[in-house]
């Protein structure tokens with residue numbers, strides 16, 4: 001029997017049991033829709049988050065901080081100091097090593113106050129050199145002289161103060177105060193600080209001021225700018241830095257952080273996909289069930305077509321084509337339904353976050369607003385969804401098809 | 417002499433659990449091209465079993481069945497399926513596929529044979545017209561009368577242009593009027609179109625037009641009616657033969 005005739009025969013028998021076929025297709029539809037919805041939402045979520053992280057992100061930076069080892073006990077007396085800058089000078093591929101100081105303060109903006117908030121000390125020139133796209137003023141201007149005593153603040157702080165308003169900070173340890181005006185407000189970055197980059201919640205003073213006025217020489221971390229972002233460079237420089245500091249520091253490439261986040265998302269997606277996959281298997285069992293029922297109902301018919309001289313292989317194909325139709329239609333509709341559901345759900349999620357007002361507050365770098373999460377469906381996913389839909393239907397359809405093909409014509413014709 | 421089908425000392429034993437049922441016990445039977453043979457026998461005598469063997473649907477337990485010169489026991493199931501495409505089956509219960517039209521039922525046997533669509537359409541139209549169903553082609557089996565359904569089944573068997581037609585109680589399920597019409601159709605196929613026909617029945621009357629009647633009793637074949645054993649009434653047969661032509665003539669008009 002020609003394949004076209006086989007397809008027509010299969011199609012007709014599906015059509016003759018419309019409700020049953022519809023319900024079986026619905027099973028596949030739900031399974032595929034669940035997979036597509038979860039993975040496309042996951043993809044969308046990941047791309048929103050990493051997109052936010054990547055804004056204000058430099059791929060060729062390393063963060064060097066004091067080791068807080070859990071496996072090896074670090075030297076408790078070890079600290080990174082401002083003058084350790086010179087250690088980096090002897091290492092190849094390092095363009096710049098910038099110390100970042102930090103002092104925890106109670107911050108008051110006229111009436112408003114936040115307690116125990118980090119204030120960072122950075123060299124304004126170097127910081128804008130490393131993060132040229134994010135350490136940029138939207139109002140005012142970032143001072144270039146190193147004796148400046150003015151504040152540069154992130155765009156969220158804008159809600160508390162305006163340009164030229166004063167901010168008074170008092171360090172929690174030591175009680176030193178500083179009071180001066182805001183000289184620049186940064187453009188909105190939209191993400192969280194990654195790789196030591198500026199953040200929307202940041203309050204910055206020049207490193208020199210933190211050193212001399214607050215008497216702080218201990219450095220939170222160094223931001224090291226490399227002259228290229230190849231993995232080999234990142235690795236060799238990281239090793240050289242560790243060695244130079246007697247293994248008392250941890251060196252983290254900003255790309256490594258991003259990789260970790262992405263692989264975490266990958267794991268979550270696989271997990272969600274797996275859960276959704278279970279519903280697809282349930283759909284497969286539904287297919288098998290319905291095909292076995294259909295096999296019993298059509299035993300006599302199989303006997304007839306065998307008596308007409310139809311080969312076992314053709315009968316196998318007729319049954320398989322029926323399940324493939326179910327799988328194909330189910331997955332096509334499932335992709336549509338899944339995407340639709342993910343879009344609606346994504347809108348609800350992001351709508352909810354936006355309604356919550358400025359997120360995160362100022363306590364220790366909160367969760368950034370989601371912006372909008374639009375589900376992402378790639379051509380790969382489209383292909384894979386169809387592939388899995390059809391695969392499952394073939395796997396579960398194989399047994400009934402094989403049984404149909406193997407029926408003895410005489411027995412089948414005697415079947416009541 | 418050319419045999420289209422021939423059996424040599426064929427036995428068929430079924431196992432019902434552990435008890436063997438000897439359905440056929442040494443059958444020697446052959447049919448020549450153009451013959452119209454009736455096999456007569458009571459219920460359970462092994463008629464359908466024999467038909468399944470000479471229809472290449474099953475293989476014998478012992479002995480040989482030759483169809484178009486091939487020993488079917490030596491063919492694999494694929495080759496036997498191909499061989500069945502040269503045999504036209506007509507069953508007692510029509511055995512049409514219920515969800516498709518008369519036309520498609522007949523067409524199916526041609527699709528099995530890989531005949532092209534346009535060719536199929538022509539053949540099906542012609543054959544359904546031949547059996548008088550030209551205006552019933554689009555109807556599903558459940559929209560047809562018993563006689564019409566059986567004519568569709570005959571058309572389906574004929575569509576294959578088979579070497580011979582096998583009919584298992586072709587009139588077993590219809591009223592006498594329809595029965596007579598089908599008998600006439602079968603007779604025409606043999607006498608006018610030269611079709612080789614092997615028909616199975618338990619009713620002597622149905623067999624009246626055949627060239628030869630074989631009697632199957634208890635799995636054995638006899639050339640003469642084993643009167644003393646089953647008591648066929650041959651007198652009633654003669655009477656009915658006389659009335660036959662009138663019945664068919666009136667049926668044709670209705």
Ligand SMILES: Nc1ncnc2c1ncn2[C@@H]1O[C@H](COP(=O)(O)OP(=O)(O)OP(=O)(O)O)[C@@H](O)[C@H]1O
Pocket residue numbers: 430431432437438439457458459460461462463464465466618
């Ligand atoms: N598949 C089978 N398994 C076991 N026994 C069977 C099988 N097919 C037929 N038989 C037995 O073989 C014998 C002959 O059966 P068969 O169907 O050939 O009879 P028949 O002459 O066609 O009868 P009927 O006129 O009632 O159709 C019966 O006793 C029947 O019970």
Ligand SMILES: [Mg+2]
Pocket residue numbers: 463464465584
């Ligand atoms: Mg029978």
